[in-house]
Amino acid sequence: MNNTQLLNFCTWLEDTNLSQAIQVNDWIVPLVQIMHIFAVCAVGTSLLLVSMKIFDRFMVRKSLSHTLVRFQAVITPALIVLLLTGSVLIVGEPSRSLANWVFQVKMILLLSAIAIFFGIKKLSHHENRKDQYAFASITSSQKILAGLLLINLVLIIFAGRWIAYT
């Protein structure tokens, strides 16, 4: 989709009844943004703690696969909330988001973060999932991925704020 098509799509979306309803109501955007922020807190902190586990600073007596399963139970619903609230915000202000390059970078970073998370999970696949204490040592690949995950996380949160300024 080229830039003109994207802008035309944004204009069409802006004129829909749903978008108009979001734009007219003063409380929808703040309320949805607040929900979005809480989901960001949940995902952000979970990914930080997973990275800490990989760097041996958290849940040191538990296996990595056990820790990942534990935090995935928080990350998955929080990502669904992010998707839903993010969609409402996009429909409310399509030009501000879809056509904004920072937003596009944020989406790429988000997809990368999810891919990295599952990459780490795949690398811990050989651990015995049923036994939380039977853990294998953390590999340097997992540590590199954890570092990338942290950088990604910081950039996603920064990009989220910069959408408002670009």
Next chain:
Amino acid sequence: MQYLDTLLIALHDSNLANNVRENELLFPWIESFHILTVSWVMGSIAYVDLRILGLFGLDEDVDSFNKNVLPVTWIAFFLSCVTGAVLFTSNALNYFNNIYFQLKMITLILIGINMFLYQFIFKKKNNPLEDQSFEFAHIKSTKIFCLVSLIGWFVVVVMGRLIGFTLELTLS
């Protein structure tokens, strides 16, 4: 109140505040950093509180869980205070008169009192070696402290976001 106004005007006129206001990039960068650290404060405290309330990580010992997570909370809290203070100076008078900012600060004070009461009075008073009925009282009361903390931080984040929708901008 006159002294307070003088102080706020002095903050507003400081070099730091002028730099933050006049540099197009500085405010968004500091604000982004503030949001990052606040999200870590909120998230890590929520995890600690949920662990004590028995709603997360039950197979991990409470003390060991807190020992690893709380340093993150404190570092993130310190950084969010520093970035928050810099943002405040850039528009001190308007922030100070904003109802949501006032509610956020009051809630932070209440959270601080809640933590002080728990750490320095409740915990010291209930010594498990001296009091046999310690465990039950400890668990029940601790959960109340945790609930207050969770609700408090929830309010702080909500108020923080509402400031952005209601603050009057001062460009010079």
